[in-house]
Amino acid sequence: MADLNKTIGVLTSGGDSPGMNAAIRAVVRTGIAKGLHVVGIKRGYNGLITGDLLDMDLRSVSDIIHRGGTVLYTARSPEFKTEEGMQKAIKVCKEHNIAGIAVIGGDGSFRGASDLSERGIPCVGIPGTIDNDISSSDYTIGFDTSVNTAMEMVDRLRDTTESHDRCSVVEVMGRRAGWIALDTAIAVGATAVLVPEIAYDVEKELVPRIREIQKTGKKHYIIIVAEGVGHTAEIAKLVEEKTGIETRATVLGHVQRGGSPTVRDRVVASQMGYHAVELLAAGIGNRVVVMKDSKIVDYDIYEALKMVKPFDKNLYDISNTINI
Ligand SMILES: Nc1ncnc2c1ncn2[C@@H]1O[C@H](COP(=O)(O)OP(=O)(O)OP(=O)(O)O)[C@@H](O)[C@H]1O
Ligand SMILES: O=P(O)(O)OC[C@H]1O[C@](O)(CO)[C@@H](O)[C@@H]1O
Numbered sequence: 001m002a003d004l005n006k007t008i009g010v011l012t013s014g015g016d017s018p019g020m021n022a023a024i025r026a027v028v029r030t031g032i033a034k035g036l037h038v039v040g041i042k043r044g045y046n047g048l049i050t051g052d053l054l055d056m057d058l059r060s061v062s063d064i065i066h067r068g069g070t071v072l073y074t075a076r077s078p079e080f081k082t083e084e085g086m087q088k089a090i091k092v093c094k095e096h097n098i099a100g101i102a103v104i105g106g107d108g109s110f111r112g113a114s115d116l117s118e119r120g121i122p123c124v125g126i127p128g129t130i131d132n133d134i135s136s137s138d139y140t141i142g143f144d145t146s147v148n149t150a151m152e153m154v155d156r157l158r159d160t161t162e163s164h165d166r167c168s169v170v171e172v173m174g175r176r177a178g179w180i181a182l183d184t185a186i187a188v189g190a191t192a193v194l195v196p197e198i199a200y201d202v203e204k205e206l207v208p209r210i211r212e213i214q215k216t217g218k219k220h221y222i223i224i225v226a227e228g229v230g231h232t233a234e235i236a237k238l239v240e241e242k243t244g245i246e247t248r249a250t251v252l253g254h255v256q257r258g259g260s261p262t263v264r265d266r267v268v269a270s271q272m273g274y275h276a277v278e279l280l281a282a283g284i285g286n287r288v289v290v291m292k293d294s295k296i297v298d299y300d301i302y303e304a305l306k307m308v309k310p311f312d313k314n315l316y317d318i319s320n321t322i323n324i
């Protein structure tokens with residue numbers, strides 16, 4: 001039964017990702033379809049602490065499905081991690097009769113969602129991060145757009161790298177995870193990919209690999225380095241010193257977090273937003289919506305946060321076998 005007196009909130013938190021807007025749109029429209037009142041909470045948990053809320057209607061999410069970023073803005077809120085900040089947030093929820101919140105963000109945001117659920121405000125997490133590093137989910141909203149952007153940028157770099165017989169060492173995002181690096185490496189045919197999950201010695205492994213490949217007549221090289229590995233400039237310097245190949249370092253940076261979301265990100269965001277509201281409308285909280293074996297399902301947040309997503313060693317091996 002529709003409950004016109006029931007209010008749910010939606011917020012985006014942590015780093016933004018393309019497709020967050022599509023998820024907000026799905027939450028708002030599903031909520032309204034179920035007869036709920038929906039409020040947007042601005043700048044993540046900061047908006048919950050300060051009461052920066054806005055009423056959402058069908059038209060307030062028009063014209064956003066194709067836009068990157070988040071119309072609700074996002075933030076990292078150190079205050080929310082304190083008991084005092086948490087209590088302020090709970091007070092705002094009570095004042096506005098908020099019976100549940102869809103939290104679109106990464107693992108940190110889910111910890112906040114779990115803390116709030118524990119204190120009586122049911123929250124449902126939706127994985128939104130370009131890093132694809134939510135252990136419980138095979139996929140996170142924004143990843144596909146991000147790797148497509150990285151691929152396009154490296155394709156451009158390849159033109160100039162090839163023309164000059166050079167090596168390009170390219171750093172892609174992924175503070176603690178190598179998923180963006182791995183998919184990008186496969187897609188651009190990178191000679192090597194360095195990720196935080198797998199130890200790889202530049203001097204003892206990368207340099208000999210390039211030397212071996214040099215013997216086959218190859219003259220230009222792309223090396224992808226995940227941000228979590230770091231030292232991109234030093235890696236480039238070492239490669240140049242040890243191989244004699246002129247080498248440049250490029251850090252792609254935040255361009256990977258912007259831009260119009262791909263079909264995949266828009267579709268998954270819409271599915272996940274819908275699923276989250278089905279739970280909230282039923283008064284169910286402390287859940288995360290995830291993709292498992294191509295299906296949208298939900299897990300208990302505590303259980304989800306404990307899960308481990310093994311790195312795709314098989315894809316890593318494929319990259320090393322065919323990208324020579
Ligand atoms: N342990 C925690 N307890 C309560 N709240 C937390 C906790 N960790 C993070 N948060 C809240 O969630 C916000 C976002 O967390 P974080 O900066 O880790 O980003 P994220 O959601 O993991 O996204 P991403 O890593 O993709 O940028 C924090 O600023 C804080 O307000
Ligand atoms: O917005 P900031 O603080 O620069 O965050 C950068 C980090 O955010 C992420 O893009 C995840 O959202 C990481 O890959 C990156 O390290």
Ligand SMILES: [Mg+2]
Pocket residue numbers: 014106107108
């Ligand atoms: Mg995170």
